[in-house]
Amino acid sequence: MNISYNWLKDLVKIDLSPQELATKLTSVGLAVEGIHEAGDDFVFDIDITSNRGDCLSHLGVSREIAAITNAQLRIADYDSQKPANDRNLVSIQDADLCNRFTARVIHNVKITHSPEWLVKRLEAVGERSINNVADITNYVMHELGQPMHSFDLNKLSENRIVVRRARTGETIKTLDEVERKLDETMLAICDAKKPVAVAGVMGGFDSAISDETTHVLLEVAYFDRANIRQTSRNFKLSTEASHHFERGVDIENLIRASNRATELICELAGGTAGEFVDVYPTKFTPNEIESEDIQFAVKRLTGLEVESNEILRIFAALGITFAIRTPKTTTFTTPSWRHDLAIEEDLVEEVARIVGYDKIGEELPSAFGAGEYQPTESRKKSLRRTLVNLGFNEAISYSFIDTRHDERFDLIPSFVVENLDEKYVSLEDSIIEGATRMRPSLLSGLLDAVRTNLNHQRRDLKLFEIGKVFSASEKENDLPNERELFALVLTGNETLQNKAMPLREFDFYDAKGALEAAASAMNLPALDFHPKDVSHLRRGQSAEISLGGKAVGTIGRLNDEISAAYKFRQPVFVTEVDLETLLEAKEKTILYQPLPVYPSIVRDVSLLVKRDVSFADVQRTIAEQKFELCRKIEFVDVYEGAGVADDQRSITIRLEYRSDERTLLEEEVETIHGQILKVLETNLNAKQRF
Amino acid sequence: MSEEKKQIEQIRQSFQTAFAGFVHLHKEIKDLTLADAESYQRELAELKTKHTGKKSELANSKKLIGRVAPEERGAFGSFVQSIEREITTAIEEAETNLKNFIADAKIERERLDVTLPGTQPREGHLHLLTILRQKIEDIFVSMGYSIEDDREIETDYYNFDALNIPEGHPARESQDTFYTTNGFALRSQTSTVQIRAMERRGVPIRIIAPGRVFRRDTPDLTHTPMFHQIEGLCVDKNITMAHLKGTVGEWLRRLFGKETRIRLRPSYFPFTEPSAEFDFSCFKCGGTGTFESERCRPCKGSGWIELGGSGMVHPNVLRACNVDPQVYSGFAFGFGLERMCLLMYSLDDIRLMFENDVRFLEQFR
C-alpha cells in the first residue's frame, strides 16, 4: 500500500520527518517496508495486515498518526447535499449482500484529462491517470478508503440500478474486456435488464464512462465482505475495489465519500450534481465490548501499567467510545471503520500498540519443571549419529511426489490397505509441479537425490532419510495413515575422506551392515533377513527384514528396470524400514556374562554347499544340535568360482569350542567337531572342502 | 728378531694395501648410495675376517713370539699388539661410520610426507535443518519445555477452527492450503500441535512443536511448498507479553550471544491477541546495519532480523482446548526454520534445502 507523506499532511498535522514517521507507524503495526522520494513528496510502502482494512487509505493512516501524536484530524464533512431514498433510481433486492447503496447523478460532465496536481498525486501512489472522472473516484478511494464506480447514465437501461444476485446464464464483459459467466452466488449491479457491474469487484465494459459520456451515475456502496472475497476468488480477479471491500470499508463513510467525489467532479469536469439516493436497509450496529477493568486487562495480558486517562485518550483518538452502564462494567463501542475489534483482548492490543510494545519488559515465566524430548528422540539421535559416522548424509525430501512412482515400490508391510480403490493420499487440484500424491515411500525422494548427485558427478553416495509416509485409511472419513520410516541408499564405492582412490565397490552387504549398525545404535534385538522377491529389487539380491517375527521392511539391489528409468549405470542398494515399529520394540536388555577362564580351541572349516543352502541354515543346523561346548559359529568367507561347481558355493566358518570348567583336550574337540561336520553333511549335504 | 718384525711389517703393509679402498670411509661419508654402502659393509666384513680373524696372518703372527729372544719378547709383543690395534681400529672406525650411514640412509629412505591425508573414514553430515532443530530443541528443553509433534495431515478443525479461523475467514479461504482429495488439510502451521497437546496434557503447559508444514507456493528463491516451523506455547496463570518477550529473547541470546536484543511489532494473527512480529538484533552486524563498512547482508542494513510471529493465545483458542481464559493466559510464537537457515548462512536459494545435493549437505555440521 502506497501512502503519500504530503497527502497525509493534508489530513493531519505532522511534525515528524518521513523517517521518524515511518518508525512510528511501524511501531504501531503499520509496517513501513520502504520510503521513496517522488518529487517534493515521499511515499511510504506500508504492509497492512488483513485485519486493518481501515488503514487502506490516507484517512485511515492519518487516524493512526493522530492517535500516536495526539493531533487532530483535518477532514471536512463534504456534506454539500443530503441524499433522498428514491427507490425508483435504486432498488436493492438482496440486502443480505448489499448493506447500503448510494447513487448520485451528475449531469453535463465533460470527460477530459485531469489537472496536473491530481495526476501527480495519483502517480505518487502508483496509479496511472485515465480521465478526470475515473481519476477522481480513484483519488477518493486513496483518500477516504471507499471504492466507487462511475456509470454512463445513458447506457443504463431505464436509467436505473437494481442490486441483486446474478442469475445462472447471465454474462458480463468486464472493464478488462473479459466475458465472464455469472452465477447465483455473485452479487451483480444491474440496470433494468442486465448486469452492468460485478458488485465490488469490477464494472462492466459497456456501461463504463467514455469520452462521449455526459451524465454520470456514481455508485458508492457497501457489500458483504465474504461474498466479495468469494466472487473475487471465483474469477481469480483481485482488484483494488475487491481488496478494500473484502477487508471491510466504513459503511458510515459512504455519504462523505460520495459528496467528496461529487464536489471534485463538479469542480474538475464541470458537472452539476443531481439526484442523490441512499438505500440503507439495515442500519449499522457497532460492536459493544464489555470490560470490568480495562486497565487490569492491559496489565494482565501485557504486563504494561497504563494510566486510565491515557487508555481513554487512546480510545478516543481511535474512535472507540465508552459508557458506564452498570456499576461493574464499562461498555466500549467500536467505530464503524474498525471491523477487527470484538473482544476485550482486542482493546488491550489497541492500548499496547499505541503505548508501544517497546515499553513491554522482558521476564521469564517462573520455573515449571524439567523439559522433555520426544520419547523416541534419543534413539533417533543415535540412529542419525551412527549413520553420519558411517559416512551417510541426511536427506530431507518433499512429502509429495507425482504419479510416475505409483506401484513402483513394494511398500512397508501392512501400511497400505491394498483392496481400496484409492490406496494413496492424493492432493486436490494441486498446481505445484510434482505434487500430486503424498509419498507412500521414502525411496522416490532418495532415488531422485541419487539422480541429482550423479548429474553433478558425485558417484559415490550414501544417503539416509527419516520421515513420514502416507496412505489412505480404510474408512473414507478417517484421517489418512501416517507413519515414520527410515530409508537409506548407497551406490558407487566406499571412499575415504580426502582420498581420490576408492577402497572398493559397495555391495548388498554394505547396505545390510549399515542397517544393522543403525538397529544396533537403537539397541534393538537382531534383525532377521529372509530371501524374498520384492518388486523394486533385483531377484536374488533382495530380502525381507523382520524384527521379532514381524516384517518391517525390505532391502536389496534396485532392479534393472527402475535403474534404467533413472538412468543409473551403477548398482544402487536400498533399504526401507518401518521406524515407528522399530522404535516400539523394547531395548535389548544387557546381562553380564562371566569372562572365560579356560582357553578356547578354534577350528575353521570350509563347506561345499548347494547355493540354496544359506549361512543361516548352517548356523541353525549346528545350533539345533545344542553342543554345549560349541560356543560360537562365525562367518569367515564365502567362495564361488574356479574349483567350485556353478550351483555350489564354499562357505568357510569358524567354530569355537570352550568349557567353563576345564581346559578342553584336542581329542574331545575333534569328536564334537566331527559330529558337527557329520550333521551338516546329513542335513544340508554340506561336504568339507578342506 | 728383525726377521719377525719384518714379517709383522709385511702383514701391516698387506692390510694397508687391502684397506686402501676403505680409507675414505674414515671421513664423513657422502655421495654414497645405500646399495654401495651395503656392499662396502659386506666387503669390509670379509676384510675384517681375513685380516683379524682366527686364521688371519695376524693371528698366526702371534706364534712368532716363541721365536723371539726372551728378553725381546716384551717389546715384540707390544709391537704386535700396536699393529693389531692399528688394524682393528681402522676397520672398526670404518664399520661404525658405515653402520651409522646405513642407518641414517634407511631412515631417510623411509621418511614420510606427513602432509599426505590421514586414513580418515568418510564422515556424513546431518541435514542443516536437523542440526538447527536439535540446537533449538536443546535450548528449549533446558528451559523446561517439552518437544511435541503430531499429525501432518489434519482436519479443518485442528488446522483452522480450533485456531480461531472460522469458515469464511480470509486465512482459511486463501489459496495457500493443500487439501487431500477427501478433504483433509496438509497442516499449514504447526499450531495444530498446540491444540492437540493442550487437549492431551491440559494446562499449565510449555511445549515446542517443530515440524513440517505445507503451503501452496510455487517454488522460487524464497518459497517452497513444504517447509519446517518451530512453534512454542506457554500457558499458565499470570503469563503476560513480558514473558513472551523474555522467553524469545532468552533463546535467541542462547543461540546468537548475550548481546542479542529483541523487538516486538504489532501484527495480526487469528490465533493470538494481542499479536506481534518478533525481530532480533542482527547477529552479524550487532544491530548497526553495517558490516566491514558495507551494508550488512542478513539484515539488509536495517540492523534487525524479522524472524516470526507471536502473541498472547487468543481466548477462543484456549476455550477450544477447554482452558478458561479468565484463569489462564499464555503466549505462543512461531518461525520458519528454513528462513532462519537462509539468514544464518546467507543462503540465496531455499530450494537447495530439499534437493539433497551432497555438495550442499556437506557444508554444514
Ligand SMILES: [Zn+2]
Ligand atoms: Zn546486520
